Amino acid sequence: MHPASLTPVDLLAQTRESRTRRSGPGGQHRNKVETAVILVHLPTGISAEASERRSLAENRRVALQRLRLRLALQHRSPAAYDGPSALWRSRLRGRLLAVAGDHDDYPTLIAEALDRLQAVGFDMSRAATTLLVSPTQLAGLFRKQRAAWTALAALRARIGLPALK
Incomplete structure (x- = not known):
């Protein structure tokens, strides 16, 4: 099974999440609070991040979406082909x-x-x-x-x- 097809819960179980601060619009709150999310898929080392929103939960959701797309584009999983999934x-x-x-x-x-x-x-x-x-x-x-x-x-x-x- 390709990692991009995993459920969010299963994919998050295979990632390391770190948080950091990023500058940009949002003022003092954004500059003081670690709402940027960086996700690293441990088996492949492929990473994605999101920091454009003020909400940690929103940034996590966007980072997960970006990680799934990067996994789809960068990680190949050759397998026996039995037709379309x-x-x-x-x-x-x-x-x-x-x-x-x-x-x-x-x-x-x-x-x-x-x-x-x-x-x-x-x-x-x-x-x-x-x-x-x-x-x-x-x-x-x-x-x-x-x-x-x-x-x-x-x-x-x-x-x-x-x-x-």
């Missing part, structure tokens, strides 16, 4: 994949797509076929978040493939 299938509307870039399911779907792409040498057409979507839908999934689109471009460039349009 139940989550992937639940998001299909025909050959359309319905998910917003800020939805909790997005990192899990990106992780599954990247694992599949890596398994087929980043051939968008082959990966899309095995994931039951069109290549355009697969590319569209990555376009929903700039970080995902940039990561896909970097991975393709690393093996000498051209950038997608």
